[in-house]
Amino acid sequence: MKSTNGDRLFYGLNYTLLGLIALTCLLPLLHIASLSLSHTQEILSGRVTLWPKGWNTDAYTSMFEGTRILPAFKNSVIITVVGVVLSMLATVLTAYPLSRKIFPGRKWFTLAMIFTMMFTGGMIPTYLIVKLFGLVNSYWALWIPSLVNTYNMLVVKTYFENIPDELEEAAKMDGCGQWRQLLQIILPLSKPVLATITLFYAVSYWNLFFNVMLYINESVKYNLAVLVQQMIQNQQLLQEIVLTGAQVEVVPESLKAASVMVMMVPMIVLYPFLQKYFVKGVMLGAVKG
Structure with missing residues (x-):
């Protein structure tokens, strides 16, 4: 036309x-x-x-030699990889039963989870609960409270609901149980939405800042986001780094820029591998029809 x-x-x-x-x-x-x-x-x-x-490249040389950037980078990788795996498992195992019509009370469970998007317990009650379970100064304090993002779960749930019912009926006729149906039929057909939600979780865990400052007490456990923020805000720390690398010519502005680049590059590198699934996963997972 x-x-x-x-x-x-x-x-x-x-x-x-x-x-x-x-x-x-x-x-x-x-x-x-x-x-x-x-x-x-x-x-x-x-x-x-x-x-x-x-x-x-003196700024990068000074930063890697004069700061804890590599241990912090390792901590960020651990937090992100383990967090994404746990969150994806929990999200899929929550979304799948809620997408099945045979699951009793699925609408009430869905509404209960949507309720948490509008009302939360607040920072202090959440901290007290985390402390009660002995999770303070542990990465579990970062993973468990944010294990399932309700919006991400709803996107996955809606995507599962859009998969034709005929596939489920054919699988049942072949003697396929729920677990086998999920692993061999539903998940292989859901690569776009799974890749999209994986990216959402990865960015969220990689950029964790406030929760790390709230729950983690030991500086050796800080992730890259906290270390970069400290480098940008703490002029004394920057000057110490500059003095550490006295044999090279570097200024605080260059160190700040280098730290920000180290923080951003991993997610920039990850995105192209998942980009082809991004639009399709969001659209098919967000619109029921």
């Missing part, structure tokens, strides 16, 4: 608006990357914009 002038105007405005929004995300990222890779004199003179000037 031929596009009308109104359609072309609409699409043109959409592309322009989305392009401007994309630039507001891309340009700061390019600037930070340029600061982390530019020569000290270029940074001090304010000539660094969107491209590195005087290629220099």
